[in-house]
Amino acid sequence: xENVEQHPSTLSVQEGDSAVIKCTYSDSASNYFPWYKQxxxxxxxxxxxxxSNVGEKKDQRIAVxxxxxxxxxxxxxxxxxxEDSAVYFCAARTxxxxxxxxxxxxxxxxxx
Amino acid sequence: GAVVxxxxxxxxxxxxxxxxIECRSLDFQATTMFWYRQFPKKSLMLxxxxxxxxxxxxxxxxxxxxxxxxxxxxxxxxxxxxxAHPEDSSFYICSATSRANNEQFFGPGTRLTVL
Numbered sequence: 001x002e003n004v005e006q007h008p009s010t011l012s013v014q015e016g017d018s019a020v021i022k023c024t025y026s027d028s029a030s031n032y033f034p035w036y037k038q039x040x041x042x043x044x045x046x047x048x049x050x051x052s053n054v055g056e057k058k059d060q061r062i063a064v065x066x067x068x069x070x071x072x073x074x075x076x077x078x079x080x081x082x083e084d085s086a087v088y089f090c091a092a093r094t095x096x097x098x099x100x101x102x103x104x105x106x107x108x109x110x111x112x
Numbered sequence: 113g114a115v116v117x118x119x120x121x122x123x124x125x126x127x128x129x130x131x132x133i134e135c136r137s138l139d140f141q142a143t144t145m146f147w148y149r150q151f152p153k154k155s156l157m158l159x160x161x162x163x164x165x166x167x168x169x170x171x172x173x174x175x176x177x178x179x180x181x182x183x184x185x186x187x188x189x190x191x192x193x194x195x196a197h198p199e200d201s202s203f204y205i206c207s208a209t210s211r212a213n214n215e216q217f218f219g220p221g222t223r224l225t226v227l
Contacts (some may be wrong), residue, residue, distance in 0.1 A: 011192075043205060043218040044156070051204045089155060098144045101218060102156045 002027045004092050004102045006103030013080050014111050021106045023073040023090035030092040034100070035064060037086045047088075048075070080110045114140045120220035125196055126227055132192045133222045135206030142208035143166050143187040146216070147181060150203040162189045186211075196226040 003026040007107065011020050020066050025033075031052040036044035050057045050064045061080075066073040077084055090103040116140040125131050135145055142188045144163050147155040148156040160181050168181035178200075189208075193200055205221040 036218075041203075041221075043220045045218075046215070047208075098214060098216065099146070099158065099161060100207075101158070104155045105152075 001029075002092070002094065002101045004090060004103040006090055006100045006106055006108060009104065010109070011045075012109045012111060015080060015082060017080055019075075019077045019080050019084070019108055021075045021088055021090070021108070022072060023074070023103045024070075024094075025092040025101070026071070027092065027094050027101075028071065029095045032093040033064070033066060034091050034093075035048075035062075035075050036091065037090045038089065038105075044080045044089060077108075080108075082110050082112050084108060085110045087104040113213070114208075114217045115205065116139075116217045116219040118206055120222060121220060122223045122225075124225045124227065125134060127197050128195055130192055130194045131224060132190055132211050133204055133206075134225075135189045135208065135219050137178060137187045137210075137217070138206040140208075140210045140212065141186040142184075142189075142215070144209045144213075145183060145213045146207045146209075147179070147189075147191050148205045148207070148224045150221075152203075154170055159191075159223055193224065197225070198226045200224065 021087050034049035037047045038056040040045040048062050055084045061078045088106045091100040117136045147159045156174040159174045162181050164182040164183045164186050170176045188205045206219040207216045
């Protein structure tokens with residue numbers, strides 16, 4: 001069945017450094033890839049997304065890249081700040097459905 | 113942005129009782145609503161997909177008689193955990209897909225504790 005793998009499961013970086021989180025999906029029909037940030041006990045919040053007809057998208061300190069051939073996509077956070085500390089989830093949505101398959105999550109800690 | 117509410121936010125119940133959780137899209141019509149379960153420090157596990165006026169589609173391994181889903185309108189879906197047991201304790205999150213742009217918006221979640 002559909003599967004999304006996410007790495008690493010935990011990531012610690014110094015404030016100001018960059019953080020990269022990678023995801024791989026199995027369903028080649030997936031065409032939409034959102035990234036969510038979830039703080040403890042809160043709902044996931046969409047931070048950036050990318051569609052399959054685009055290779056890269058950037059929004060200030062956050063960027064996402066997509067390699068359709070390899071079926072992987074990555075989240076890049078530059079100039080990290082302590083408030084970036086949270087759990088990040090990638091997801092993939094298959095064309096023709098609204099169903100999201102989530103990755104296993106990455107706990108990011110930004111050390112001041 | 114679009115707002116999804118969930119009620120209650122927290123519930124503590126005794127083993128054997130049933131608990132109903134409501135998910136509402138407050139300012140948009142939701143084509144589809146989803147119910148997820150999240151264990152501590154784990155990912156969101158999709159339980160079922162709910163479309164207005166039709167039966168929910170459950171993911172493999174999710175008992176439909178245990179987790180009853182009713183999608184009565186384009187703005188309301190309910191999840192009832194029947195005969196709850198301690199192992200049902202979890203964080204339940206709904207999401208709703210906007211008809212306008214197909215984006216998925218999450219509710220704030222319901223923390224269920226079964227004693």
